[in-house]
Amino acid sequence: MYVIASKEDVVRIPPNLLGEDFEKLAVRLTQETFQNKVEGDGSYTVLVRGIKTIGGGRIIHGDGAVYQKVQFDALMFRPMVHEVVEGTVCEVLKFGAFVRFGPLDGLLHISQIMDDRIDIDTDGHRLIGKDTKRELRLGDSVRARIVSLSINERSPRESKIGLTMRQPGLGKLEWIEEERKKREEKGKG
Secondary structure, X not given: OEEEEEEEEEEEEOHHHOOOOHHHHHHHHHHHHHOOEEOOOOOEEEEEEEEEEEEEEEEOOOOOOEEEEEEEEEEEXXXXXXXXXXXXXXXXXXXXXXXXXXXXEEEEEHHHOOOOOEEEEOOOOEEEEOOOOOEEEOOXXXXXXXXXXXXXXXXXXXXXXXXXXXXXXXXXXXXXXXXXXXXXXXXXX
């Protein structure tokens, strides 16, 4: 889920940069410091905007840098267990597929793709249901539920997010539409 949060924090402005326009420098360094970072609660900061300096900065003896208090709005992505997400299959492997949703990737293990035995075509980048003949390919759009979550604060791309599509209303978007049409036709007859 995406949220916008108002934040206050301190940004370090190195002494070698102090000749530049201070406000522009504070904005640039705030963006570099906080954007594309994971916080302790697992929130991923996508964008920082509306940056304002608060008061005068402080200089720490022996450092020479200015520590400037800043206020800003942060657009954050906060994945949550049981949340339903839509994304795109970005990699197909022997053990499943990776789905990119928001700024992160989640693993859709082969056992969590469909209620069918699955053949793996790694050369064709697809997973095929043996009985249903349904295919999951690279680039397909899917709807999945987050079932496990372990966010790596130091390297967000290495976070471990487990997904499932083996619940009603989940799956490849084409499969979901097929199921909806079947229910409608069944209701008319």
